[in-house]
Amino acid sequence: MSNAAAKEQPPQHFDALRTAILERKHELPKRLTQVAAYALDHPDEIAFGTAASIALSANVQPSTLVRFAQFFGFDGFSGLQMLFRARLRERNSSYEDRLRQLEQDGPALTESSSIFNGFISAAHRSLDAVIAAVEPEKFERAVSILAEADTIYLIAKRRSYPISSYMAYAFGKLKVRFQLVGTAAGIDDDMLAMATPKDAAFAISFSPYASESTAQARVMAARGVPVISLTDSAFSPLAECSKEWFEVVEADHAGFRSLSASMAFAMALTVGIAEARRRH
Amino acid sequence: MSNAAAKEQPPQHFDALRTAILERKHELPKRLTQVAAYALDHPDEIAFGTAASIALSANVQPSTLVRFAQFFGFDGFSGLQMLFRARLRERNSSYEDRLRQLEQDGPALTESSSIFNGFISAAHRSLDAVIAAVEPEKFERAVSILAEADTIYLIAKRRSYPISSYMAYAFGKLKVRFQLVGTAAGIDDDMLAMATPKDAAFAISFSPYASESTAQARVMAARGVPVISLTDSAFSPLAECSKEWFEVVEADHAGFRSLSASMAFAMALTVGIAEARRRH
DNA sequence: GCAGCTGTGGAATACGCATTCCACGTTGAC
DNA sequence: GTCAACGTGGAATGCGTATTCCACAGCTGC
Numbered sequence: 025m026s027n028a029a030a031k032e033q034p035p036q037h038f039d040a041l042r043t044a045i046l047e048r049k050h051e052l053p054k055r056l057t058q059v060a061a062y063a064l065d066h067p068d069e070i071a072f073g074t075a076a077s078i079a080l081s082a083n084v085q086p087s088t089l090v091r092f093a094q095f096f097g098f099d100g101f102s103g104l105q106m107l108f109r110a111r112l113r114e115r116n117s118s119y120e121d122r123l124r125q126l127e128q129d130g131p132a133l134t135e136s137s138s139i140f141n142g143f144i145s146a147a148h149r150s151l152d153a154v155i156a157a158v159e160p161e162k163f164e165r166a167v168s169i170l171a172e173a174d175t176i177y178l179i180a181k182r183r184s185y186p187i188s189s190y191m192a193y194a195f196g197k198l199k200v201r202f203q204l205v206g207t208a209a210g211i212d213d214d215m216l217a218m219a220t221p222k223d224a225a226f227a228i229s230f231s232p233y234a235s236e237s238t239a240q241a242r243v244m245a246a247r248g249v250p251v252i253s254l255t256d257s258a259f260s261p262l263a264e265c266s267k268e269w270f271e272v273v274e275a276d277h278a279g280f281r282s283l284s285a286s287m288a289f290a291m292a293l294t295v296g297i298a299e300a301r302r303r304h
Numbered sequence: 305m306s307n308a309a310a311k312e313q314p315p316q317h318f319d320a321l322r323t324a325i326l327e328r329k330h331e332l333p334k335r336l337t338q339v340a341a342y343a344l345d346h347p348d349e350i351a352f353g354t355a356a357s358i359a360l361s362a363n364v365q366p367s368t369l370v371r372f373a374q375f376f377g378f379d380g381f382s383g384l385q386m387l388f389r390a391r392l393r394e395r396n397s398s399y400e401d402r403l404r405q406l407e408q409d410g411p412a413l414t415e416s417s418s419i420f421n422g423f424i425s426a427a428h429r430s431l432d433a434v435i436a437a438v439e440p441e442k443f444e445r446a447v448s449i450l451a452e453a454d455t456i457y458l459i460a461k462r463r464s465y466p467i468s469s470y471m472a473y474a475f476g477k478l479k480v481r482f483q484l485v486g487t488a489a490g491i492d493d494d495m496l497a498m499a500t501p502k503d504a505a506f507a508i509s510f511s512p513y514a515s516e517s518t519a520q521a522r523v524m525a526a527r528g529v530p531v532i533s534l535t536d537s538a539f540s541p542l543a544e545c546s547k548e549w550f551e552v553v554e555a556d557h558a559g560f561r562s563l564s565a566s567m568a569f570a571m572a573l574t575v576g577i578a579e580a581r582r583r584h
Numbered sequence: 585g586c587a588g589c590t591g592t593g594g595a596a597t598a599c600g601c602a603t604t605c606c607a608c609g610t611t612g613a614c
Numbered sequence: 615g616t617c618a619a620c621g622t623g624g625a626a627t628g629c630g631t632a633t634t635c636c637a638c639a640g641c642t643g644c
Contacts, residue, residue, distance in 0.1 A: 046538055053621055061511075061539040065553060072389050075602055085623055090603060100603060109352050112392055136447045136576045137440040143572040144435050147564060148428065155424050160417040167416045183473055186466035190563060193463055282571035283470060284427060284564040291562035292423040296416045333591055355632055365593055370633060380633060 034097035034104075038067075038111035041104070044096055052095070055084050059092040063108075071108040075101050142277035149275040150285035157271055158289070166252045166268040167293065171300035173224030176202045177216065177244065181237050184228035186283060187254075187290045191226070194291065198298040205240065216240060221248035226293075227266070228286075230256045241265055254286065314377030314384075318347075318391035321384070324376055332375070335364050339372040343388075351388040355381050422557035429555040430565035437551055438569070446532045446548040447573065451580035453504030456482045457496065457524065461517050464508035467534075467563060467570045471506070474571065478578040485520065496520060501528035506573075507546070508566075510536045521545055534566065 035041035045060050052060060062082035063070050069078055079086040086101075093104035170176055176195065180188035188204060195202040205212050219225065227241040238261045245251045245265035253262040253269040263269045272289055274281040315321040325340050332340055342362040343350055349358060359366040366381075373384035450456055456475065460468035468484060475482040485492050499505070507521040518541045525531045525545035533542040533549040543549045552569055554561040 042538075049539065055622065057539075061537055064538050065536070068393055072393070074600085076600085086602075087604080087623075088621095091621090102602065113348055113352075135579060136444045139576045139579065140438065140440070140443055140569075140572040141435070143568045143575070144431050147431050147568040151424050151427050151431075151564070155421070158420065160420070163420055164416045183470070185473070186470040186567075189469060190463070190466040193465070194560070277571075278575065280474070280571060280575050283567045284431070287466075287563045287567055288423045288427040289420075291557075291560060292420040295423070295558065295560050296419045299415065299419065335592065354630085356630085366632070367593075367634080368591095371591090382632070 035107065038107045041096065041107050048096075055088045056092050056095060058082060059084055059088060063092075067108055067111065070105060071112045139277070143280075143282055146275040146277040147282055147284035150273070150282075151288060153275065154272050154285045154289055157273070162268055162270070163293075163296070166270070167296040167300050169250050169267060170224050170226065170252060170293070171297045171304070173250070174201065174222045175219070175224075176200065176297075177205055177219055177223060177225040177249075178202055179205045179225055179227040179237050179240050179244075180229070181206060181234035183230055183283075184234075184237070184254075184286075187228055187286050188226075190287065191290050191294050194294045195298075198294070200294075200298055200301065206236075212236075212240065216243060219244060219247065219249045221250070223249055225249055225251045227251060227253040227262055228255070228290075229253070229260065229262055231260070233261055238262060254289065315387065318387045321376065321387050335368045336372050336375060338362060339364055339368060343372075347388055347391065350385060351392050419557070423560075423562055426555040426557040427562055427564035430553070430562075431568060433555065434552050434565045434569055437553075442548055442550070443573075443576070446550070447576040447580055449530050449547060450504050450506060450532060450573070450577045451584075453530070454481065454502045455499070456480065456577075457499055457503060457505040457529070458482055458484045459486070459505055459507040459517050459520050459524075460509065461486055461514035463510055463563075464514075464517070464534075464566075467508055467566050468506075470567065471570050471574050474574045475578075478574070480574075480578055480581065486516075492516075492520065496523060499524060499527065499529045501530070503529055505529055505531045507531055507533040507542055508535070508570075509533070509540065509542050511540070513541055518542060534569065 035044055042064065045064065049057060049060055059082055062078075066081070069081060073081070075086045075089050079089055082089075089101045093099075093101045096104065098104045178188040178191055185206070188206075192202060192204045203215055205215055225241065225244045227237055227244075229237045229241075233255075241251050241253065241262055242265050251262075251266045253260075253266040254272060255262045255269060256271060256273050257263075258271060260269070270289065272286050274283065274285055315324055322344065325344065329337060329340055339362055342358075346361070349361060353361070355366045355369050359369055362369075369381045373379075373381045376384065378384045458468040458471055465486070468486075472482060472484045483495055485495055505521065505524045507517055507524075509517045509521075513535075521531050521533065521542055522545050531542075531546045533540075533546040534552060535542045535549060536551065536553050537543075538551060540549070550569065552566050554563065554565055
């Protein structure tokens with residue numbers, strides 16, 4: 025056996041195991057590869073779960089887990105699991121250290137690191153702001169309006185476009201009928217002309233507002249199509265023509281905004297809609 | 305029994321249990337006091353050990369541990385142990401408090417609201433995971449590779465596409481030359497054929513990996529174009545052909561993932577690159 | 585000083601667990 | 615086309631586990 029040597033010397037530390045898995049991943053048969061990927065992606069599950077529960081999540085047999093562990097020189101699954109547990113104990117302390125370090129020597133860090141930390145913390149703040157700003161009842165109403173729609177028209181340009189494109193991707197997976205407005209040039213108006221009051225529109229626009237998006241939302245509203253919108257100010261022109269609108273203010277770092285909170289909001293709306301449809 | 309009420313409502317969270325133990329420690333009989341002290345002093349042992357091993361360390365009988373758990377309303381020792389385990393998992397999240405509150409309110413809220421809260425908290429968790437996973441040095445190296453590039457080729461499909469499209473928007477504003485691969489069908493290969501080792505590529509792909517993205521990244525690497533990538537597993541085919549690669553595991557809510565953490569990472573990278581260029 | 589009650593230790597038990605084993609598929613070589 | 619070797623799924627097994635139960639000890643109130 026090629027792993028006879030390994031059998032006598034299983035990895036003693038999580039990092040060693042991780043390295044071994046990555047090094048030998050190409051020699052692994054199909055199911056063991058599956059386990060390897062699951063193990064590295066969900067280490068916490070391995071640490072706490074039982075062989076049976078882990079096997080279920082990873083879509084393999086418990087015996088496969090044992091074989092996997094044996095492949096890397098352990099007696100059985102339990103031996104491998106100990107490494108995952110040890111890691112969790114260590115990580116807690118080291119993670120705390122890191123946070124403390126970040127707070128202390130923030131100014132001393134390299135510029136890239138401080139930009140990185142800045143965006144992460146801006147994202148945290150944005151999420152906090154969103155959860156405070158969005159009223160559950162309003163959200164509920166928006167979900168039901170969109171869930172009852174025949175087709176959902178997604179209106180977004182420029183900075184908002186990534187959000188609508190992700191919603192489009194998710195709607196596709198969830199089998200919710202939609203139209204992404206603004207993909208091919210010129211035919212937007214024709215597309216919108218097909219919308220009826222049985223449909224609905226979801227418009228996204230942040231300051232400075234793209235005039236096209238605003239205009240399109242107005243047209244829809246005028247024709248009786250219910251419009252839900254996501255924007256960053258109560259003064260947004262979108263607010264006027266919307267049945268429900270949400271204000272999401274992304275915190276910025278050095279003047280640049282990411283879309284972390286908007287993305288989370290959009291995903292919640294998307295899944296909420298799909299879920300509401302499934303129930304009816 | 306004085307703890308009849310507690311029997312119906314065991315603490316749902318570690319902190320609640322801790323409080324309960326401290327509050328009621330004077331009502332506890334001798335051996336249970338001993339267990340209480342041990343539990344608060346060695347929480348990790350409780351999380352990882354077995355009833356037998358813990359009983360040995362704490363100099364009590366296993367049955368005493370069960371009685372202790374039952375005193376606080378749990379069915380048995382296992383129920384109490386779960387709190388200690390959950391604590392270890394959450395420990396690296398500074399948002400413990402908020403999450404707990406969300407979980408408590410959870411059942412009372414409408415489904416839409418709980419979906420909403422779920423995505424926001426998943427986003428928080430993702431951000432925490434990102435900041436723990438990304439090494440500053442690695443990030444720094446990636447920034448300088450991309451900052452030195454003549455043109456940055458952005459490779460992303462499907463779920464990753466919104467990220468690259470936002471980077472494209474930001475690069476445009478920041479006057480960084482880039483090429484978004486995959487917009488118009490068919491000409492991708494011609495576009496990539498123009499890349500030289502003086503350029504660089506940034507590839508994004510999450511499981512299940514789009515074969516096109518992987519293939520394109522491989523082609524670039526083979527031609528000497530440095531590739532930086534963002535993916536969700538060390539097993540990603542992107543990892544092999546990249547000069548630097550980053551693992552961002554988005555936490556999921558009910559099986560759906562948003563892109564909050566990836567977005568924050570992408571923005572940090574984007575601004576980091578622009579900033580590095582400005583300095584030189 | 586006796587009765588009743590709570591607290592305690594330790595054996596008995598039933599369950600769930602990791603592990604083993606074997607039969608079936610699948611693949612690749614000759 | 616046949617055979618061997620390997621990978622795989624799933625049932626069988628035996629062990630370790632949490633839990634229950636019961637007998638006894640130590641109080642407390644009367």
